[in-house]
Amino acid sequence: MLLIHCPYCEEARPELEFRNGGEAHIARSTSIADESDEAFEAFFFIRTNPKGLVYERWRHIHGCGRFFNAVRDSVTDKFLHVYKAGEAKVEPSALMANLPEHGAYANVPAAELNAKTPARKRATKDGEA
């Protein structure tokens, strides 16, 4: 179960209190009857469904009852950012730059993140244990 931080209640609450509202930042046309079939399809049916950063709406339905937006990694299910409805979307690059756990991995090849000596040998050396 996810722990979700509600930006209105300003605390993390269990997922059971929330209802997912699907992809965020899809604007409904002000004159929906005038929309072309293509535009309506794109608005109503087509979804980004990304493997990576998902911009999605949540509603704290068993709490304050309000809608807000969140950015989540759809591979790890980790929340990167929550923000109130109406606030501007933060671009992925800005999000990644501000997150230490992601920033630490930037530009470091995976091989160099791996320890070079096995743990049992490292334990004997100072500083690396």
Added chain:
Amino acid sequence: MRKYSVFAIAREAMRGHKGWEQQWTSPEPRKDYEVLIIGAGGHGLATAYYLAKEHGITDIAVLEKGWLGGGNTGRNTTIIRSNYLYDESAGIYNHALNLWDGLSQDLNYNVMYSPRGVMMLAHNVHDVQVLKRHVHANRLNGVPNDWLTPEEAKEFCPPLNISKQARYPIVGAALQRKGGTARHDAVAWGYARAASARGVHIIQNCEVTAIRRSSNGHVIGVDTNRGPIGAKKIGVVAAGHTSVLMEMAGVRMPLESYPLQALVSEPVKPCFPCVVMSNTVHAYISQSDKGELVIGAGTDQYISYSQTGGLHIINHTLDAICEMFPMFARMKMLRSWGGIVDVTPDRSPILAKTPVPGLYVNCGWGTGGFKATPGSGNVFAHTIANDNPHPINAPFTLERFRTGRLIDEAAAAAVAH
């Protein structure tokens, strides 16, 4: 390929079982193929098999980023039925059901198709009306489906509790006798072996990273982690990852990918004769030939590619199982797992050509694609070979979300999700 038979077993028994061949070959990918299938699950392998068998195209490679049958084919609850409401759905699912009959002989591989009956329980007036409507719709489409009284249901499936004092009393049931289960791994392995025997290349650990197109837009091949591979036609059969792959060709899909969980209990002696589903309490259960109870849970509410779902989803399903079958209350659950299912807005699949010439897509099977494996592969092979859909899958277009000709199984689903 050496045929499997009782004589083969006898021969190998004499020789200490040293003569069994690899079931399929794992060749190095060639530079070019006529058809590439992306995704070596049941649907993808069946597509390759029927392309080779019925359309004479054997210059095919099936690319798989992980291992064969390691996605949803190996993660589902193996239930087979065709009691869907709409004509289009009845057409495609019953086409599959007819192919399940005799599939073991066709593939020379025991897929353990067991038509033990799929029973759907009604607990209230609304259930009775919906299920009877399904029974009648199915019969009009030539799909046998019977309405049972609680007593008849109990006679068919003795573990049912038909007491009127039950919290969710059983007031009737719909029974599709030809429905049942099959061994999911054997379906993937059987299709792989039969396709490989006809010259199809099955290439595992080969992840597609890009789809290449010529200047006129036609597909010309893919980039993979094992180098570029050229192709005249590409079929995407990638279940939960379809959106990711289609994005590579610039096609945005009406799909969302959710984790769907299932679980099995410790194995016990045969105690449960058929498949029982109840939409109202959201539970379905069957017993595998190994003796495990196989239980399907629901999807999580959010998009995810994690292949892990929330524990409360499983708990909810087990609550319902224990409520309906108190005899299972002390069973220990052995394993649970999640698969990523691609769900369309109308809960019906998409088997169609795409706006990109030479690119075909078979996706959107959502929470119930296993049952359709042979039929899906069969008509999708026809679509790729003729660049035109088979009459059975003609309604399952990508354009239906623009034209509005939806096949809206979601509103009146016989499915437990």
